[in-house]
Amino acid sequence: GEDVEQSLFLSVREGDSSVINCTYTDSSSTYLYWYKQEPGAGLQLLTYIFSNMDMKQDQRLTVLLNKKDKHLSLRIADTQTGDSAIYFCAESIGGYQKVTFGIGRKLQVIP
Amino acid sequence: NAGVTQTPKFQVLKTGQSMTLQCAQDMNHEYMSWYRQDPGMGLRLIHYSVGAGITDQGEVPNGYNVSRSTTEDFPLRLLSAAPSQTSVYFCASQGPAAEETQYFGPGTRLLVL
Numbered sequence: 001g002e003d004v005e006q007s008l009f010l011s012v013r014e015g016d017s018s019v020i021n022c023t024y025t026d027s028s029s030t031y032l033y034w035y036k037q038e039p040g041a042g043l044q045l046l047t048y049i050f051s052n053m054d055m056k057q058d059q060r061l062t063v064l065l066n067k068k069d070k071h072l073s074l075r076i077a078d079t080q081t082g083d084s085a086i087y088f089c090a091e092s093i094g095g096y097q098k099v100t101f102g103i104g105r106k107l108q109v110i111p
Numbered sequence: 112n113a114g115v116t117q118t119p120k121f122q123v124l125k126t127g128q129s130m131t132l133q134c135a136q137d138m139n140h141e142y143m144s145w146y147r148q149d150p151g152m153g154l155r156l157i158h159y160s161v162g163a164g165i166t167d168q169g170e171v172p173n174g175y176n177v178s179r180s181t182t183e184d185f186p187l188r189l190l191s192a193a194p195s196q197t198s199v200y201f202c203a204s205q206g207p208a209a210e211e212t213q214y215f216g217p218g219t220r221l222l223v224l
Contacts (some may be wrong), residue, residue, distance in 0.1 A: 006152075040217075040218075041217060041218070042201050042203075042215030042216055042217050042218055043154070043201070043203075043215045044215070045212035045213065056179075059204070075181075088153060088154070098156070098159070098169075099144075099156070099213065100156075101146075101153045101154040101155075102152055102153050103152055103153035104153055
């Protein structure tokens with residue numbers, strides 16, 4: 001299958017901005033997603049972006065999509081301790097809602 | 112709505128034992144799927160279903176069987192457990208449009224000795 005690449009750890013101070021990056025390889029993707037996983041829980045969808053968009057903003061979250069470089073990023077403004085979690089990017093690559101997930105990036109927010 | 116429920120939350124098996132992981136959703140979603148989550152590997156799709164009576168293989172189907180006799184339920188069966196199947200298993204369901212969120216269950220942590 002196609003690969004969605006993410007590196008593993010990020011540590012930021014409370015109140016700073018966090019940027020989590022993701023690289024995907026399938027240019028035929030339709031939707032790109034960001035999910036959040038808190039300890040011991042399942043994944044929750046944070047936001048998504050359609051492949052014909054460059055940017056989407058949703059309160060403290062900004063998603064940037066660079067289709068040329070197949071790069072997706074999630075910026076969290078004014079990061080809070082409650083944002084500490086693992087963040088997954090994912091894409092739908094065709095078929096009926098088949099979704100491929102990256103390996104996840106752990107965000108630790110330091111008070 | 113309870114959303115997506117999974118049972119059990121935790122299970123220990125011996126190699127060769129069989130078991131069924133249960134998944135149910137009350138949102139009338141046609142699409143359901145099973146993933147396994149392993150350190151450093153993200154979530155990998157095991158099997159999925161686009162409606163009652165229809166299932167298909169995902170990325171890592173070997174060693175797992177599924178069935179979908181009703182819209183609500185999508186059990187995952189391990190016929191002969193192996194240590195390589197030690198993982199956290201998540202069930203998810205989703206409505207018909209791609210932009211709709213996938214709802215994940217709380218997960219089943221499986222340890223195979």
